Amino acid sequence: MTVRVQxxxxxxxxxSRALQAETVGGIALFVGTVRGLSSxxxxxxxxxxxxxxxxxxxxxxxxxxxxxxxxxxxxxxxHRVGRLLPGEQxxxxxxxxxxxxxxxxxxxxxxxxxxxxxxxxxAEERGDDRRWVEARDSDSTARGRWSE
Amino acid sequence: MTVRVQxxxxxxxxxSRALQAETVGGIALFVGTVRGLSSxxxxxxxxxxxxxxxxxxxxxxxxxxxxxxxxxxxxxxxHRVGRLLPGEQxxxxxxxxxxxxxxxxxxxxxxxxxxxxxxxxxAEERGDDRRWVEARDSDSTARGRWSE
Amino acid sequence: xxxxxxxxxxxxxxxxxxxxxxxxPDGVARVGDLVPHLATISDGHxxxxxxxxxxxxxxxxxxxxxxxxxxxxxxxxxxxxxxxG
Amino acid sequence: xxxxxxxxxxxxxxxxxxxxxxxxPDGVARVGDLVPHLATISDGHxxxxxxxxxxxxxxxxxxxxxxxxxxxxxxxxxxxxxxxG
Numbered sequence: 001m002t003v004r005v006q007x008x009x010x011x012x013x014x015x016s017r018a019l020q021a022e023t024v025g026g027i028a029l030f031v032g033t034v035r036g037l038s039s040x041x042x043x044x045x046x047x048x049x050x051x052x053x054x055x056x057x058x059x060x061x062x063x064x065x066x067x068x069x070x071x072x073x074x075x076x077x078x079h080r081v082g083r084l085l086p087g088e089q090x091x092x093x094x095x096x097x098x099x100x101x102x103x104x105x106x107x108x109x110x111x112x113x114x115x116x117x118x119x120x121x122x123a124e125e126r127g128d129d130r131r132w133v134e135a136r137d138s139d140s141t142a143r144g145r146w147s148e
Numbered sequence: 149m150t151v152r153v154q155x156x157x158x159x160x161x162x163x164s165r166a167l168q169a170e171t172v173g174g175i176a177l178f179v180g181t182v183r184g185l186s187s188x189x190x191x192x193x194x195x196x197x198x199x200x201x202x203x204x205x206x207x208x209x210x211x212x213x214x215x216x217x218x219x220x221x222x223x224x225x226x227h228r229v230g231r232l233l234p235g236e237q238x239x240x241x242x243x244x245x246x247x248x249x250x251x252x253x254x255x256x257x258x259x260x261x262x263x264x265x266x267x268x269x270x271a272e273e274r275g276d277d278r279r280w281v282e283a284r285d286s287d288s289t290a291r292g293r294w295s296e
Numbered sequence: 297x298x299x300x301x302x303x304x305x306x307x308x309x310x311x312x313x314x315x316x317x318x319x320x321p322d323g324v325a326r327v328g329d330l331v332p333h334l335a336t337i338s339d340g341h342x343x344x345x346x347x348x349x350x351x352x353x354x355x356x357x358x359x360x361x362x363x364x365x366x367x368x369x370x371x372x373x374x375x376x377x378x379x380x381g
Numbered sequence: 382x383x384x385x386x387x388x389x390x391x392x393x394x395x396x397x398x399x400x401x402x403x404x405x406p407d408g409v410a411r412v413g414d415l416v417p418h419l420a421t422i423s424d425g426h427x428x429x430x431x432x433x434x435x436x437x438x439x440x441x442x443x444x445x446x447x448x449x450x451x452x453x454x455x456x457x458x459x460x461x462x463x464x465x466g
Contacts, residue, residue, distance in 0.1 A: 012177075013161020022184030022234045028255075029160075029177040032466055035246065036170030048465065049390060051458060054442035079465060086170045091466050098183065100381075101290065104256045107176075111248060111466060119439070120465025121390035132391045135462035142249065180381055196380065197305060199373060202357035227380060239381050248466075259381060267354070268380025269305035280306045283377035 001075055003059045005050060007082040010092055019074050019096040028103035029094040030111050036086020043124045048081045048090070051119035055079070062113040066095065069109065070102040077110060079120060112142040149223055151207045153198060155230040158240055167222050167244040176251035177242040178259050184234020191272045196229045196238070199267035203227070210261040214243065217257065218250040225258065227268060260290040297324060297368045301334065303344065304375035307351070310344035311337075327353050327372060328362035345374070352377055382409060382453045386419065388429065389460035392436070395429035396422075412438050412457060413447035430459070437462055 002018075004010075012031055019027050034046045059077050066072065076094040084090060093114065095106035122133040150166075152158075160179055167175050182194045211223050224242040232238060241262065243254035270281040297320050303311045320333055335342045345351070353360045354373040366372060382405050388396045405418055420427045430436070438445045439458040451457060 011161050012164040013159050016160040016177075016179055020179075020181055020235050020237070024181050024235075025183050026181065027179045029164075029179070030248065030252065031164055031168075031175045031177070032248070033168055033172050033174065035173050049393075050465070051387070051389060051439070051442070051460070054439055054458070057442055087168050087172075089168070100178065100180070100259060104178065104252065104259075108252045111252075115466040116463065117444075118465050119389070119460065119463050121461065122464045123390070132461065133464040135464055198380070199302070199304060199354070199357070199375070202354055202373070205357055263381040264378065265359075266380050267304070267375065267378050269376065270379045271305070280376065281379040283379055 001060075001063060002077070003056055003063065004078045005052070005055050005059075005081060006078065007080060009080070009089060010078045012089075012092060015076050015078065015092060015094055019076060019094055021073060021096070023098060024073050024096045025098045026100040026103045027094055027096045028100075028107040029092065030107050031089055032091040032111075034084050034086050034088050034090060042126050043086060044127055045086075045125040046084045046090070047123045047125065047130070048079075048084065049121045049123075050079070050081050054119050058118045059114065062110055062117060065113070066106045066110050070095075070097060070106045071099065072097050072102065072106055075106070075110070077114070079114070079118070081120070109146055112139070112146065115139040116143045149208075149211060150225070151204055151211065152226045153200070153203050153207075153229060154226065155228060157228070157237055158226045160237075160240060163224050163226070163240060163242055167224060167242055169221060169244070171246060172221050172244045173246045174248040174251045175242055175244045176248075176255040177240065178255050179237055180239040180259075182232050182234050182236050182238060190274050191234060192275055193234075193273040194232045194238070195271040195273065195278070196227075196232065197269045197271075198227070198229050202267050206266045207262065210258055210265060213261070214254045214258050218243075218245060218254045219247065220245050220250065220254055223254070223258070225262070227262070227266070229268070257294055260287070260294065263287040264291045297322065299330070299366060299368070300371040301330075302371065302373040302375075304373065306376060307344045307374050310340045312340050325365060326362065327355065327360060327364045327366055330366065330372060331362075350376060382407065384415070384451060384453070385456040386415075387456065387458040387460075389458065391461060392429045392459050395425045397425050410450060411447065412440065412445060412449045412451055415451065415457060416447075435461060 078092040097103040221244045226240040245251040
């Protein structure tokens with residue numbers, strides 16, 4: 001199990017390889033990236049702040065909940081903080097399992113809970129304008145469907 | 149859109165990077181790997197055969213169906229053929245979208261349809277024994293839930 | 297009427313061939329009509345085609361079934377349910 | 382009773398601090414009791430805490446709410462709904 005909060009970029013290939021093992025049949029990964037100017041958002045940069053000490057604990061708690069629900073061989077969660085430019089990677093969630101469906105569901109579950117529970121905050125820059133991103137109802141909805 | 153059938157390995161990091169763009173908010177990836185001796189399977193090698201010409205067409209058809217269902221920026225499907233050892237990568241499906249849920253659903257949809265529709269066949273080797281893998285009902289079930 | 301026939305996986309192993317060209321009488325109009333003719337080619341062919349329930353068919357690289365029409369020059373492929381991924 | 386208070390994101394910007402130590406009278410037993418005291422520290426504190434509906438709370442790095450008990454030495458964090466990922 002790997003949980004990291006860091007300013008440096010991460011290597012999706014290396015993280016995927018690190019989860020490969022003879023007991024693993026599949027690895028589901030999600031890479032979140034910064035949308036930018038050429039999208040509707042018009043964002044020129046993203047600044048990510050977090051709550052050191054609490055963040056890692058929340059990510060470990062989410063990971064433990066995923067392991068309790070699905071037969072997972074291993075999980076990796078990496079989240080970047082600091083100033084990121086459009087196209088850059090923000091977050092990686094990877095879940096390895098003997099079973100494809102478990103890997104997919106666990107990765108999606110972890111992303112949904114990370115979005116609502118992990119103490120990260122984003123500010124978007126558009127030129128000289130800097131604005132804190134508001135939480136979206138769709139993220140609470142996504143989290144809610146796991147308790148159905 | 150990239151569809152490749154090849155004997156060589158692939159680089160998950162490079163494939164993920166190739167899908168990054170300013171309009172992309174997230175990339176969902178699935179890497180299928182060969183389970184091996186240390187799992188319950190006891191497999192020492194896997195031999196993958198396919199139907200050249202038909203395979204690529206089926207993968208493109210599945211990819212087009214995914215694009216018709218979800219707002220995808222790009223999709224990559226790579227499937228290896230030939231003799232693979234435990235722990236090796238077999239298949240990569242990656243879907244990039246502005247929206248996390250669309251990326252996850254599309255990647256899972258493509259994997260489910262690939263499993264039932266793309267003309268690949270696996271033989272498992274256990275020492276000197278070589279046996280064709282039988283299709284699993286669970287794969288038909290996984291495909292079926294998309295038409296609910 | 298001449299057709300190209302392909303076999304994959306254990307059907308290829310049973311028939312001993314992955315590709316053959318067969319000449320068929322005029323009455324052959326659908327994939328199902330082919331089967332009795334192919335089954336006479338060898339014991340392996342008969343074995344491969346004995347249980348059509350577990351056999352999949354593609355005509356000119358698109359999925360079909362025993363009712364799919366065939367015409368001169370078509371490529372007909374027989375194979376077990378797929379197991380990739 | 383001394384507590385450590387943390388603020389994040391726009392609450393940090395409004396209060397002008399990410400971390401402060403506050404001395405509170407003995408009647409303060411729960412997170413909600415803290416708020417009127419913190420709101421007097423500055424106009425920015427008052428602004429940050431004016432709409433508690435949109436504020437989240439953690440006590441000693443675990444999620445809580447306005448009813449969560451607090452004791453001397455606790456760390457209480459106030460922040461907006463999270464937006465990572």
